[in-house]
C-alpha cells in the first residue's frame with residue numbers, strides 16, 4: 227500500500243517551505259541511521275508503504291508485518307535531529323522565517339508599500 231509518492235504531496239507548500247525542504251535534503255551535515263528491526267517487537271518482516279513524508283522529504287516508511295507498527299526505516303542521528311529542529315523544523319512546518327521570508331511570500335504591491343520598512347533589516351545587496 228503506497229500512501230505517498232513522488233508526484234502527489236498531501237499538503238500545499240509555500241515558497242519558504244519549498245526552499246527549506248530543498249536545503250534540508252541537500253544538507254551534508256544531516257545523517258541517518260537505518261532501522262533494521264521493528265522498534266516495538268524486534269521483527270524483521272516489513273512492508274514498504276511510503277518513500278516520502280507529507281512534505282515530500284525522503285522518509286522510507288514501513289509497516290511491521292508482525293505487530294503492525296508503522297515506522298521510518300531511516301531515522302535522524304541525534305546530532306542531525308538537533309540540527310533539523312534548530313534550522314529547519316519551524317520553517318518547514320509553519321512556512322515562515324522572519325522578515326526576509328515575509329518578503330518572499332508577499333505580493334508585489336505589499337512589498338512596495340512595506341519595502342522602506344523591511345530594507346532596514348535586510349543585508350546589503352551582494353552579500
Ligand SMILES: [Zn+2]
Pocket residue numbers: 264265266267268269290291292293294295
Ligand atoms: Zn513489530
